[in-house]
Amino acid sequence: MLEINNLSHVVPGKGKEPLRVLEQVSFSAPGGHVLAVIGPSGSGKTTLLRILAGLTEPEAGTVTLGKRDLIKQPLYANQLGWVPAGDDNLIEHLTVRENLTSAAMLRGAGRTRDEVISRVSHVLVTVGLENIATERTSALALPQRRRLKLGLALVADPVIVLCDDFTVGLDVRSEREFEALLKLVASDRPDRIVIHATDALANLGAYDTVVVLHEGYVAFHGPARAVPHYFTVPTYDEVYARLAKRPAQRWGDSWMKHRDAYYAAFKLGGGVADKLSAAEEDPGDEDRTIIMKQKGDSDEEETKKPAETETRPIIPLPGIFSQAQHLVKRRWSLLRRTPREWITHASLLVGAPGVAALLLLPNLKLLKDMRGGSTAPDVVWPAANTVSMIVLIQILLVMFMALRLGAREIAERRALYERERIGGVSPTAWLLGSLLFMLPIILVQSVWMEMFLDIVSDGLPGTGPAKLLLPALSGAAFAAICLGISANSGSKERAHSISLTLLCANVLLCGALLGFPRIMGHVVHPFITAHYGWSGIIDSLEKTAYFDPIDKMVKTWFATPDLAMTMLGVHFLIGVVLTFVGLQRRA
Numbered sequence: 374m375l376e377i378n379n380l381s382h383v384v385p386g387k388g389k390e391p392l393r394v395l396e397q398v399s400f401s402a403p404g405g406h407v408l409a410v411i412g413p414s415g416s417g418k419t420t421l422l423r424i425l426a427g428l429t430e431p432e433a434g435t436v437t438l439g440k441r442d443l444i445k446q447p448l449y450a451n452q453l454g455w456v457p458a459g460d461d462n463l464i465e466h467l468t469v470r471e472n473l474t475s476a477a478m479l480r481g482a483g484r485t486r487d488e489v490i491s492r493v494s495h496v497l498v499t500v501g502l503e504n505i506a507t508e509r510t511s512a513l514a515l516p517q518r519r520r521l522k523l524g525l526a527l528v529a530d531p532v533i534v535l536c537d538d539f540t541v542g543l544d545v546r547s548e549r550e551f552e553a554l555l556k557l558v559a560s561d562r563p564d565r566i567v568i569h570a571t572d573a574l575a576n577l578g579a580y581d582t583v584v585v586l587h588e589g590y591v592a593f594h595g596p597a598r599a600v601p602h603y604f605t606v607p608t609y610d611e612v613y614a615r616l617a618k619r620p621a622q623r624w625g626d627s628w629m630k631h632r633d634a635y636y637a638a639f640k641l642g643g644g645v646a647d648k649l650s651a652a653e654e655d656p657g658d659e660d661r662t663i664i665m666k667q668k669g670d671s672d673e674e675e676t677k678k679p680a681e682t683e684t685r686p687i688i689p690l691p692g693i694f695s696q697a698q699h700l701v702k703r704r705w706s707l708l709r710r711t712p713r714e715w716i717t718h719a720s721l722l723v724g725a726p727g728v729a730a731l732l733l734l735p736n737l738k739l740l741k742d743m744r745g746g747s748t749a750p751d752v753v754w755p756a757a758n759t760v761s762m763i764v765l766i767q768i769l770l771v772m773f774m775a776l777r778l779g780a781r782e783i784a785e786r787r788a789l790y791e792r793e794r795i796g797g798v799s800p801t802a803w804l805l806g807s808l809l810f811m812l813p814i815i816l817v818q819s820v821w822m823e824m825f826l827d828i829v830s831d832g833l834p835g836t837g838p839a840k841l842l843l844p845a846l847s848g849a850a851f852a853a854i855c856l857g858i859s860a861n862s863g864s865k866e867r868a869h870s871i872s873l874t875l876l877c878a879n880v881l882l883c884g885a886l887l888g889f890p891r892i893m894g895h896v897v898h899p900f901i902t903a904h905y906g907w908s909g910i911i912d913s914l915e916k917t918a919y920f921d922p923i924d925k926m927v928k929t930w931f932a933t934p935d936l937a938m939t940m941l942g943v944h945f946l947i948g949v950v951l952t953f954v955g956l957q958r959r960a
């Protein structure tokens with residue numbers, strides 16, 4: 374039995390006054406029960422669901438499931454089936470079955486491959502998607518997407534299923550089908566309780582009981598067929614208009630006054646919610662007085678068996694590394710299936726070294742003369758300038774490729790992340806999964822660019838470790854920073870534009886600092902990722918003929934390769950911490 378007692382919640386209001394979202398909300402629901410929480414927009418339905426899910430801590434009140442206090446000890450992720458509002462949390466490029474299999478693997482719903490397959494097949498049948506299991510999610514119609522969303526919440530066999538605005542936007546026929554589907558879901562496990570928060574009033578008869586919320590107050594709780602009677606309206610559709618005629622608090626007070634009589638008539642509280650007697654208004658009560666009259670309902674209904682209290686073992690979640698491993702595999706398969714994405718990366722892989730080579734080609738003779746030992750100033754100076762510029766361009770191009778990888782990575786999938794996080798996926802696993810997906814791509818891009826330029830120029834000056842490692846580290850550091858921006862941005866467009874601005878700042882400051890006094894550099898350098906990649910490589914040329922002219926041409930200071938690597942490591946860590954903080958943030 375789920376029992377909610379005197380639940381109140383306050384949020385900061387627009388003015389100085391705090392906004393009371395829930396006021397002394399109380400009701401209960403036994404196992405096997407399907408309950409609708411209805412109310413006009415802003416009445417507190419989502420807030421109530423979030424409290425039940427352990428996502429929001431209430432100001433006061435208790436929520437218990439059996440003997441367990443869900444405020445102090447929220448449900449384990451695998452005991453909760455959370456069906457969020459919104460349709461953007463599915464993985465469009467996976468099939469229906471793959472979406473469910475991925476959710477099952479991330480939640481540990483099956484130790485062996487066969488167990489996962491069997492669990493997924495059961496869910497497919499339950500939600501009625503077995504005939505289109507191999508369809509891509511992007512091809513599904515809205516009602517099918519909703520069924521998939523419900524299926525994703527069911528893979529770990531949850532005891533409580535919470536659906537937020539599950540039927541919004543559906544036609545009346547589909548709505549009716551979905552309410553029947555929720556009943557089926559509740560019957561799939563004897564102790565399961567399904568709660569649907571909705572403002573739709575069309576098919577209330579499909580629910581075992583209905584809680585009517587109005588501006589945070591419970592205005593009614595009981596079987597749907599008593600709703601029109603209680604509110605003295607001919608149809609469900611007119612309930613909200615009726616609610617609006619009195620202040621919410623009066624509806625709340627009125628319900629408190631009559632609740633016990635109604636519960637006695639409905640046999641609520643004992644776990645049975647199907648016996649209804651007519652209720653009539655007492656003209657003597659200004660608010661509303663209900664006189665309960667028992668109708669001759671059948672004994673069969675009255676003695677409906679309380680739901681069983683079977684409890685099944687909780688499925689343990691997989692460890693962070695198994696989750697991260699699955700996320701990386703999934704991300705690679707999504708990359709393969711998204712032509713726009715892999716074509717972009719492939720084009721950059723080919724195009725970026727080509728752009729750098731364009732600068733190099735007209736100056737190849739100078740580099741050849743330097744290798745031949747020329748010391749003529751009209752060779753040494755332009756050759757040194759070419760090397761300095763080519764290193765800078767190489768670093769900036771690697772950073773641009775890192776930006777393409779990191780900036781949208783989390784912001785674009787935020788809704789998916791939120792759903793999976795509530796389903797027990799650890800933020801650390803998402804962080805690791807994102808990094809392990811991006812870093813090999815950056816490594817390949819930067820090493821390939823270096824090799825390509827070496828081949829074109831017959832060997833650029835500099836030592837291998839600095840030449841190979843510093844561009845890769847610059848890319849990794851900037852990718853992590855962009856990932857941090859992505860995790861903290863409200864949209865992918867915003868994340869991309871902030872990251873692009875940061876890259877432009879790197880370009881401008883790098884260029885400007887070449888001519889600025891050194892003291893200025895000491896203030897600004899710590900913020901410029903590109904500077905460390907560039908200056909670490911230039912410093913590694915100290916023993917070559919290129920170094921002196923570069924040192925004289927630019928007024929800035931060079932970090933040693935070791936310091937450059939350390940600072941790029943610090944930038945990488947800052948990006949990782951930013952990402953972690955962003956992933957901890959609740960939507």
Ligand SMILES: Nc1ncnc2c1ncn2[C@@H]1O[C@H](COP(=O)(O)OP(=O)(O)OP(=O)(O)O)[C@@H](O)[C@H]1O
Binds near residue numbers: 394412415418419420
């Ligand atoms: N974190 C918050 N900060 C400020 N206001 C909030 C917060 N959470 C909820 N509210 C406010 O509390 C009220 C109830 O919100 P809630 O989302 O629970 O209502 P709802 O019944 O689910 O509405 P809808 O059907 O439109 O989703 C609204 O006025 C909402 O703006």
